[in-house]
Amino acid sequence: MSLISNFAKAAAGLLLAGSMMASTAIPAAAAEYTKDHPLKVALVLHGTLGDKSFFDSAKAGMDKAAAELPVEVKVIELGYDRSKWQAGLADATDSGYDVVIAGTFDMTAYIAELAPQYPDVKFIDFDDAPDYTKCDCKNVLAVQYGTSTAGYLAGYAAAKISKSGILGTILGMEFPTVTDFKVGFDQGAKDANPNIQILNATAGTFSDPAKGKEIGLAQLNQGADIIFPIAGGTGLGALQAVKEAGGGKLAVGVDSDQAAIFAATDPAQADVIFTSVEKKVGESLYLALKGTIDGTQEYGKRIVLGLKDGAVGISKNAQYEKLVPADVRAEVDAKEAAIIAGEIVVAADVK
Structure with missing residues (x-):
């Protein structure tokens, strides 16, 4: 099912x-x-x-x-x-x-x-x-x-495909419904690669794309090659920073399948969002x-x-299949099944 x-x-x-x-x-x-x-x-x-x-x-x-x-x-x-x-x-x-x-x-x-x-x-x-x-x-x-479980899957995949070993996360604000994404993302990333480095920043707003872009650029300059903005409208600026950076830099979308949303109007933006954590x-x-x-x-x-x-999950769309190797996708599927079966317990801020 x-x-x-x-x-x-x-x-x-x-x-x-x-x-x-x-x-x-x-x-x-x-x-x-x-x-x-x-x-x-x-x-x-x-x-x-x-x-x-x-x-x-x-x-x-x-x-x-x-x-x-x-x-x-x-x-x-x-x-x-x-x-x-x-x-x-x-x-x-x-x-x-x-x-x-x-x-x-x-x-x-x-x-x-x-x-x-x-x-x-x-x-x-x-x-x-x-x-x-x-x-x-x-x-x-x-x-x-409970978005931490889906965040785990995105973090696991991100750490597996990262070439620099550095990820970036950007929070709009710090409260449980936002940090819940991050605790799962961090856990999944560290399970995939215990040596992964995760940069973190908090914008303090959900409605400032310019600030999101500034933070995103700063994280890219620190070596991050995948950025996960959990910041609403602020996060749109971070996605733009990733698109403009080029060089294989990628992003994780949030709340909706953001690659699908951008596909018609900004395909270049859609192409760098390898998955989204969907709520x-x-x-x-x-x-x-x-x-x-x-x-x-x-x-x-x-x-x-x-x-x-089925209320949360990650987007498994064309970008995901193109940018995430088949063996990693299989590992993510196995992790997803293990979480649902209770074999993997993911930390959560929303309980």
Whole structure:
């Protein structure tokens, strides 16, 4: 069974094993939704579309839902001015939507504050979770992703194909949903090559491509020949630095299959992204909405989706097959099977 098939089976109602943070979790009330009477959904982004990773993945899930389910979706881009985020989420919540979706730690406190005030609105908090012991959040579903296992696979492959023995990682900020990628990546790289050197930098922002490019260039100048930016829009600058460096320098994409995203508009950029660590945000949100419509989705709980659920993984596309030798690909497949079987335990910051 493919990863995505496994994810679809395991997460059809998002009832898989995860961290259950509240004993009061309740299923969504079943309702008769049709194209004429759709589930009204707002996706509230504390940023803008066009990051070619995290927010775009969420939007892709909404596009799939709009095409396949009786839903009406509004995507609200709040931009990067933090002073507008709380008010923007509150406005969306007060606008008659059945489900309000927002993500990451930046928005969780606002969700926890609004949820008890709007008990008839359902909230989906993706990539973070409220403290269910401290808030009346029975109408909040929190979806998190165990990306360290997929990060391990990318790190293993990167260390195997690196010619300089030096890798670079760039974090947007340091908190568990970001560092989870890195702890797995580092573990996989060191398992592949105990002598591998891993450079690390933290940009302090997810929305500054120029800074990402500056950091990427610095790491390349220090000898790194593969860079893994875990930094949203900031990371786009690092990818550009790798592309412009040439000489066989490569990158690992993040959140979405970034090579596939760039293929049509910037094939030279796509060519240097040998794989991506995918967090299938869009698919998880689609499944949550599907479960909400059919009444199987529980709210008032936190779940963690991982490699064995098919919710995270690495891109095994044309670039991967071209740039990663067959024997290394076979080793990565074996490591993936061992992680799923519990034979390899990968460190994690999201637990």
